Amino acid sequence: MTKSLSLLLFFLFCYTANAQNDILIKGTVIDINTQLPLEMATVYFTTVKDSTVIEYATTDKNGVFRINTKKIDKPVFLKINYMGYQTLVEEQKSLLESKDFGKLYLLENVNALENVIIKTEAPPIAVKKDTLEFNASAYKVRPDANVETLLKQLPGVDVDNDGKVTVNGREVTQFLVNGKTFFDKDGAMILKNLPAEIIKKVQVSDFKTKKEELAKQESSSDNSTINFTIDEKKNKGFFGKMLGGYGSDDRYESSLMLNFFNNKQKISVLASSNNINSTGFSMDDVFDNMGGGRNNNANRESTTSGKGITQSNLAGINYSDDWYKDLAVSSSYNFSNTITNNDSKANQLSFLPTGNILTESDAKTRNENTGNKINLELEYKLNPTTRIVFTPKFNQTRVNSDSSSSSFSEDENGASLNESTAESHKENNTLNFANTLNFNKVFEKKNRNLSFVFDNNNTKADTDALNISETIFYQDNKPNDERNQTSSNRNTNDIYSLDIEYTEPITDSLRIRFGSDFDWKNEIKDQKTFDFDAGSQSYSDINESLTTYTTSRQNSVSPKFGITLQKNKFTVNLDTKTSIIAYDNHGLYLGKETDLNKKYALPFGTAQFRYKFSRSKNLAFKYDYSNTLPASSFLLPIANLSNPLNTIIGNPNLKPVEKSTANFSFRNFDFRTRSGYSLNAKGDYYSTDIYSTSFYDESGKRTTTYVNTSGTYTFSVGGNWNQSVKKDAHVLRYGLALNGTYTFDKGFTNAVMYNAKSTAVTPKVYLSYEYGELLVVSPSYSLSYNETKYENYTRDATSNVVHRVNLQTTSYWPANLIFGNDFGYTYNSNISSDFKKDFFLWNTSLSYGFLDKKLYAKIKVYDVLNQNQSATRTISATSIRDEENTVLKRYVMFSVAYKIGNFAAEKGGKRKQREREE
Numbered sequence: 001m002t003k004s005l006s007l008l009l010f011f012l013f014c015y016t017a018n019a020q021n022d023i024l025i026k027g028t029v030i031d032i033n034t035q036l037p038l039e040m041a042t043v044y045f046t047t048v049k050d051s052t053v054i055e056y057a058t059t060d061k062n063g064v065f066r067i068n069t070k071k072i073d074k075p076v077f078l079k080i081n082y083m084g085y086q087t088l089v090e091e092q093k094s095l096l097e098s099k100d101f102g103k104l105y106l107l108e109n110v111n112a113l114e115n116v117i118i119k120t121e122a123p124p125i126a127v128k129k130d131t132l133e134f135n136a137s138a139y140k141v142r143p144d145a146n147v148e149t150l151l152k153q154l155p156g157v158d159v160d161n162d163g164k165v166t167v168n169g170r171e172v173t174q175f176l177v178n179g180k181t182f183f184d185k186d187g188a189m190i191l192k193n194l195p196a197e198i199i200k201k202v203q204v205s206d207f208k209t210k211k212e213e214l215a216k217q218e219s220s221s222d223n224s225t226i227n228f229t230i231d232e233k234k235n236k237g238f239f240g241k242m243l244g245g246y247g248s249d250d251r252y253e254s255s256l257m258l259n260f261f262n263n264k265q266k267i268s269v270l271a272s273s274n275n276i277n278s279t280g281f282s283m284d285d286v287f288d289n290m291g292g293g294r295n296n297n298a299n300r301e302s303t304t305s306g307k308g309i310t311q312s313n314l315a316g317i318n319y320s321d322d323w324y325k326d327l328a329v330s331s332s333y334n335f336s337n338t339i340t341n342n343d344s345k346a347n348q349l350s351f352l353p354t355g356n357i358l359t360e361s362d363a364k365t366r367n368e369n370t371g372n373k374i375n376l377e378l379e380y381k382l383n384p385t386t387r388i389v390f391t392p393k394f395n396q397t398r399v400n401s402d403s404s405s406s407s408f409s410e411d412e413n414g415a416s417l418n419e420s421t422a423e424s425h426k427e428n429n430t431l432n433f434a435n436t437l438n439f440n441k442v443f444e445k446k447n448r449n450l451s452f453v454f455d456n457n458n459t460k461a462d463t464d465a466l467n468i469s470e471t472i473f474y475q476d477n478k479p480n481d482e483r484n485q486t487s488s489n490r491n492t493n494d495i496y497s498l499d500i501e502y503t504e505p506i507t508d509s510l511r512i513r514f515g516s517d518f519d520w521k522n523e524i525k526d527q528k529t530f531d532f533d534a535g536s537q538s539y540s541d542i543n544e545s546l547t548t549y550t551t552s553r554q555n556s557v558s559p560k561f562g563i564t565l566q567k568n569k570f571t572v573n574l575d576t577k578t579s580i581i582a583y584d585n586h587g588l589y590l591g592k593e594t595d596l597n598k599k600y601a602l603p604f605g606t607a608q609f610r611y612k613f614s615r616s617k618n619l620a621f622k623y624d625y626s627n628t629l630p631a632s633s634f635l636l637p638i639a640n641l642s643n644p645l646n647t648i649i650g651n652p653n654l655k656p657v658e659k660s661t662a663n664f665s666f667r668n669f670d671f672r673t674r675s676g677y678s679l680n681a682k683g684d685y686y687s688t689d690i691y692s693t694s695f696y697d698e699s700g701k702r703t704t705t706y707v708n709t710s711g712t713y714t715f716s717v718g719g720n721w722n723q724s725v726k727k728d729a730h731v732l733r734y735g736l737a738l739n740g741t742y743t744f745d746k747g748f749t750n751a752v753m754y755n756a757k758s759t760a761v762t763p764k765v766y767l768s769y770e771y772g773e774l775l776v777v778s779p780s781y782s783l784s785y786n787e788t789k790y791e792n793y794t795r796d797a798t799s800n801v802v803h804r805v806n807l808q809t810t811s812y813w814p815a816n817l818i819f820g821n822d823f824g825y826t827y828n829s830n831i832s833s834d835f836k837k838d839f840f841l842w843n844t845s846l847s848y849g850f851l852d853k854k855l856y857a858k859i860k861v862y863d864v865l866n867q868n869q870s871a872t873r874t875i876s877a878t879s880i881r882d883e884e885n886t887v888l889k890r891y892v893m894f895s896v897a898y899k900i901g902n903f904a905a906e907k908g909g910k911r912k913q914r915e916r917e918e
Contacts, residue, residue: 511563568612679717
């Protein structure tokens with residue numbers, strides 16, 4: 001504690017000493033013709049010698065800027081940039097004292113038409129219509145840094161410990177490179193593996209569907225998209241990384257990633273193999289494939305609920321190019337294979353009005369999953385006003401699983417109810433073909449638009465299984481259940497949809513939309529089960545009670561109408577449609593046919609309101625009303641007897657789920673002070689919902705069906721605040737977040753309805769400190785408190801609290817040495833008393849760079865304290881379940897990583913740099 005306090009005092013001393021050299025530069029940016037202030041203009045200083053950005057700020061709504069910087073004893077340029085205006089440049093011999101520049105006037109550029117781009121020097125940050133653009137060269141990162149490190153330098157951008165990226169409080173759900181996908185859209189591949197040094201711009205915009213993008217419509221989403229544009233000078237060449245490692249307990253990892261760029265043509269190849277629970281692809285500079293740290297959410301092992309140890313193999317290739325002037329293509333192929341082994345033990349206490357049931361169970365499983373996935377996107381411009389986008393996808397998976405399990409149940413008095421043992425082998429083959437065809441035509445009149453969107457999704461799944469089980473019942477004179485059988489299931493699911501929409505502008509700010517959706521769905525489930533025939537020594541006796549054939553068909557027509565009112569400050573969207581549905585279900589079971597045919601007229605509606613107070617402050621409200629039909633298995637009164645201890649029967653009287661959702665959000669980020677906050681609220685109300693209800697007999701066997709309930713709801717509120725402070729080499733980022741949820745729920749146990757009122761509160765505080773390129777320290781703390789109160793139930797209330805502390809440190813000193821640590825502490829009051837309620841997970845990595853940091857030798861330790869555990873407690877309204885699974889324990893890994901790269905302009909760039917230095 002004393003060392004930590006001393007370190008903190010040292011930082012404060014350095015901070016105070018540097019403050020003595022600080023000066024304040026301020027002024028006001030004005031339109032020379034209108035004499036009005038210009039908000040969000042970028043004001044920055046660059047060196048005269050090489051145009052390096054020293055410091056920058058943006059103007060507020062009054063056109064005022066303030067820049068706190070250190071004294072500059074060399075010639076610099078003061079530059080002011082604003083889209084549509086000529087850049088103002090003034091040379092200053094030095095900046096040795098605070099200065100007020102007064103009014104600085106910008107002249108509108110008469111050539112800055114909508115489709116004309118005036119090439120000027122890129123400012124550190126700029127706002128272009130609805131796009132926020134960062135100039136990557138203005139933000140310094142280490143030469144070997146990835147784009148995730150770059151994002152952390154950008155004002156308003158936050159990357160949390162789970163890898164989630166937000167910009168001004170809005171979550172980023174799509175990441176692109178030069179406007180195209182890079183293997184996937186979720187960003188895990190891009191953030192960890194794309195080097196920051198090749199990026200020219202980072203562009204943030206509202207997330208749009210392909211239909212909205214083609215029609216140039218405003219976004220209906222509350223999420224964002226980030227597009228990384230590659231520097232033209234480095235858009236011709238290659239870069240990559242190779243990794244190999246071996247450790248204790250025969251742990252291993254290997255990865256390969258190669259990227260080839262030739263202007264618009266890009267080819268990326270990747271491969272990976274490991275047995276350390278890393279199922280995605282990541283080559284983090286500190287921990288590589290190791291899970292449990294470095295924001296590695298895509299392949300990060302859950303330290304409290306990870307089930308089993310996984311061996312993973314994958315390979316893939318991504319290709320994109322412009323084949324012709326009007327034809328662009330993007331494609332990828334991915335192969336994956338995972339094998340997961342797990343041993344589990346569980347104790348479950350089930351609450352019943354007639355008395356509680358205690359069940360002990362254990363299972364041993366092995367699952368192997370092999371997949372092939374092909375994605376293709378073709379975009380063709382028929383003419384300047386007509387575009388077609390064709391995106392077929394093919395996915396084939398094969399799953400083999402083996403399991404053996406046993407369970408024993410007794411009542412609260414210790415009387416035996418039932419016990420069961422089972423062994424099974426299952427093989428599943430699934431083929432899926434999905435496709436979207438977008439056709440969009442824009443007309444000469446602005447905002448007049450015609451679009452057709454056709455979708456199909458075709459799936460065929462075949463499953464063959466062998467099941468050998470025995471269930472013994474000790475009460476109610478129920479006969480035992482013995483099974484030695486095979487089953488063959490074929491499920492086919494075909495979905496087709498057509499969306500036709502025409503948009504007509506009424507005025508410059510008002511437009512209407514009308515059209516219709518057409519949907520066709522057809523599902524067939526054919527299940528056959530055969531018992532073992534001792535006489536023929538074959539599985540030839542068909543088991544009628546476990547053999548079913550069902551079909552489900554939906555045909556719907558949904559005429560729709562929408563209206564948009566768009567002004568400078570606000571946008572209003574109203575959409576409504578009515579789905580006229582014919583829903584036909586058919587079942588054949590035990591020689592009896594069941595037909596359940598219904599017709600529905602279901603309304604849908606959406607209202608959205610957005611208001612922009614300024615370019616960095618906005619408010620949004622959205623309301624959705626929807627109806628969802630119950631699945632055919634919920635409706636058909638056909639018994640599912642696959643589980644000897646739980647028989648499931650559908651309810652033909654179920655009504656559709658009727659739901660209303662309201663969302664509110666307010667966001668404000670001040671780029672001038674690099675601080676901001678966001679507030680959000682969401683409410684879901686179910687006028688009608690579907691719940692399962694179970695009836696227990698004296699032997700503990702369940703019969704489950706489905707019923708409608710009404711009047712349940714969930715309400716949540718949240719907010720966060722963050723700020724960034726920079727002083728010379730010191731960068732401090734910190735923030736607070738608070739989320740709360742209240743839920744009113746209903747349920748059934750043995751036909752008795754109960755109410756559950758749940759409250760959850762989750763505060764979080766996080767901080768990150770960087771000292772130049774030498775040190776990064778990122779601590780965070782979060783607390784989760786949950787409480788549920790019951791009415792008309794055997795229990796009154798339950799509650800639990802979870803504390804999580806995380807500390808990430810990375811040191812890049814001395815030169816060529818990288819020392820990284822991820823330290824986590826978790827306390828969970830829910831954990832059973834048979835296990836520790838708290839544990840530590842500490843991962844550490846030490847690496848040294850050779851050959852100009854192209855070759856790194858590493859030693860890493862996972863779970864240094866050997867405390868990782870998989871004990872979990874799950875509390876529901878009807879049960880408490882304690883479970884323990886196989887978990888990855890401590891191992892030591894030795895690895896070598898090698899980076900390669902060569903860009904066409906690299907040699908010339910180095911030569912020019914030498915000439916400037918001379």
